[in-house]
Structure formats: C-alpha cells, structure tokens
Amino acid sequence: MSARQAVAEFEALADDAWLLRLGERIDDALNARVHALAARIRAQAPDWLRDLVPAYASLAVFFDPLSVDAQTVRAWLTRQCDQSADDGAATPARTIEIPVAYGGEFGPDLDAAAAELGLSPTQLIQRHGDGDYRVAMIGFAPGFPYLSGLDPALTLPRLATPRTHVAAGSVAIGGAQTGIYPRPGPGGWRLLGRTPLRLFDAARATPSLLQPGDRVRLRAIGADEFQALSEDASE
Structure with missing residues (x-):
C-alpha cells in the first residue's frame, strides 16, 4: 500500500481534537488501515496524546491543548499518515x-x-x-x-x-x-x-x-x- 493511500483528510473537531478521515465507506481493508494508524500513534504515545477513538473510516485524536498547539499536532499526525501502511494487515489483535x-x-x-x-x-x-x-x-x-x-x-x-x-x-x-x-x-x-x-x-x-x-x-x-x-x- 502506498503512502498516498494512507494520507488522511483533517477536520478540527474542537480545540483539542482532530478527526482524520481515511475514507468514506464501510470496508474491512479501510478499517484495518484506521486501526493500524491508531496502533502506530499509540505505540509512540506522545505526552500530549489524551485519547484515540477509531471508527469505520476515521480516527479521532484528542490532545492536551495546554501542552501543544493544534498545528503542531496536525504536522506530527501527517507524518504518521505519510508512513507506509503495509503494517495494516499485521496489526496485533486479540x-x-x-x-x-x-x-x-x-x-x-x-x-x-x-x-x-x-x-x-x-x-x-x-x-x-x-x-x-x-x-x-x-x-x-x-x-x-x-x-x-x-x-x-x-x-x-x-x-x-x-x-x-x-x-x-x-x-x-x-x-x-x-x-x-x-x-x-x-x-x-x-x-x-x-x-x-x-x-x-x-x-x-x-x-x-x-x-x-x-x-x-x-x-x-x-x-x-x-x-x-x-x-x-x-x-
């Protein structure tokens, strides 16, 4: 899977949250990409991260606005999205x-x-x-x-x-x-x-x-x- 496929659209949910849209449909492969991205972010666990809420085709990222500004978070998340998403199928699951x-x-x-x-x-x-x-x-x-x-x-x-x-x-x-x-x-x-x-x-x-x-x-x-x-x- 190419980096281009992994790029998300960003939507500001609030002063402390970004919504990353990876698509617009219910699809197992797309949902696997959402969970792979969530796992990649969770593994790095930056100090400002407060919560991750995955959905079928999107991921909400909540952060501490007192310790980091929204644009810094967006730039960091963009780098995570731009990484290869080949790990989507290999994400560990219970x-x-x-x-x-x-x-x-x-x-x-x-x-x-x-x-x-x-x-x-x-x-x-x-x-x-x-x-x-x-x-x-x-x-x-x-x-x-x-x-x-x-x-x-x-x-x-x-x-x-x-x-x-x-x-x-x-x-x-x-x-x-x-x-x-x-x-x-x-x-x-x-x-x-x-x-x-x-x-x-x-x-x-x-x-x-x-x-x-x-x-x-x-x-x-x-x-x-x-x-x-x-x-x-x-x-």
Missing part, C-alpha cells in the same frame, strides 16, 4: 470468544430472520457463528461493538419499528453488521441470540470487554450453559 445462546427467549427474531433469508434457523445459527468478526468500532452505547465480517448473504434490514427494550447481551444483525447490546435499552436490530458475558462494566479497570481492532469468535451454547455463565458473570 481474539475474544463470545458464547451465544440463539433463538427462543434469547433471540426472538431468529425464526423470522431465517425465513426471510431462505434458511432454516439451524442454518442461520451455523452461518452467523462461522463469521470471522472484527470490532470495527465502539459506539451507540458504552461498550457496543460494531462487528465487521458478517456473511453478506446474511444482511438484514433493521426493524421498521424499533423495540423499546432490548435485553443486555443481545446479539443482533443490523444491515451488513453484527452488534451486541451491552446493556438494556431500545434498539431496532434483528435479535438472533444473547450472550451471558458482561460487555461493559464501569467498575472494571477496562470497562469495555471488547476493544476496537479485536477479533471476535461466536460460539453457540445452550440454555444451561447460558445460565451457568450468567451466574459466573454476576459474581
């Missing part, structure tokens, strides 16, 4: 296994979604669970992972009328993405199952279980294992 109980009370939309896709519920579970997922970004709610890597054949539109209540841990499809609701709340994605894991806990040293760039493997479980893991998570 692999996190997420157990999921599919269907029934755990996934009330499973049967209808399978019928809409021309699959049996068992086939949908198998194909959904076989996905090679990556956390493209965290958003919508604290700890909510947007997972890229969904089989394109499993793309489903959001519900015409969103639910007013979605249970914490619900695993869902929204368009061409999979997501996991970290806490109860409204939502319009198709609910296929639920994980007993606690995706966000403000009391933990690292509140969000999943981080941008992580790889995710889904593992189908039954109701008994869901119950046992739920009890473990509550301890």
Whole structure:
C-alpha cells in the first residue's frame, strides 16, 4: 500500500481534537488501515496524546491543548499518515470468544430472520457463528461493538419499528453488521441470540470487554450453559 493511500483528510473537531478521515465507506481493508494508524500513534504515545477513538473510516485524536498547539499536532499526525501502511494487515489483535445462546427467549427474531433469508434457523445459527468478526468500532452505547465480517448473504434490514427494550447481551444483525447490546435499552436490530458475558462494566479497570481492532469468535451454547455463565458473570 502506498503512502498516498494512507494520507488522511483533517477536520478540527474542537480545540483539542482532530478527526482524520481515511475514507468514506464501510470496508474491512479501510478499517484495518484506521486501526493500524491508531496502533502506530499509540505505540509512540506522545505526552500530549489524551485519547484515540477509531471508527469505520476515521480516527479521532484528542490532545492536551495546554501542552501543544493544534498545528503542531496536525504536522506530527501527517507524518504518521505519510508512513507506509503495509503494517495494516499485521496489526496485533486479540481474539475474544463470545458464547451465544440463539433463538427462543434469547433471540426472538431468529425464526423470522431465517425465513426471510431462505434458511432454516439451524442454518442461520451455523452461518452467523462461522463469521470471522472484527470490532470495527465502539459506539451507540458504552461498550457496543460494531462487528465487521458478517456473511453478506446474511444482511438484514433493521426493524421498521424499533423495540423499546432490548435485553443486555443481545446479539443482533443490523444491515451488513453484527452488534451486541451491552446493556438494556431500545434498539431496532434483528435479535438472533444473547450472550451471558458482561460487555461493559464501569467498575472494571477496562470497562469495555471488547476493544476496537479485536477479533471476535461466536460460539453457540445452550440454555444451561447460558445460565451457568450468567451466574459466573454476576459474581
């Protein structure tokens, strides 16, 4: 990949933040470049760096305006963008296994979604669970992972009328993405199952279980294992 491809457009978010736009689309290769750039910046960790927030095609960089001026930060970031981005595919990533109980009370939309896709519920579970997922970004709610890597054949539109209540841990499809609701709340994605894991806990040293760039493997479980893991998570 050439340096020209790695150049970002800069947008001032505030007096203490730059938004680096690497593109305008949802694309796995583009998202990998975002995470590679974030990793390169994080590895150098300049004293003025306060936070990095990656999205699908952009990276927000927050800095301390009392210790450095915005143009100095922009010049430094430009040099990082101009470096070769060949390390994008080699960026280290954790692999996190997420157990999921599919269907029934755990996934009330499973049967209808399978019928809409021309699959049996068992086939949908198998194909959904076989996905090679990556956390493209965290958003919508604290700890909510947007997972890229969904089989394109499993793309489903959001519900015409969103639910007013979605249970914490619900695993869902929204368009061409999979997501996991970290806490109860409204939502319009198709609910296929639920994980007993606690995706966000403000009391933990690292509140969000999943981080941008992580790889995710889904593992189908039954109701008994869901119950046992739920009890473990509550301890």
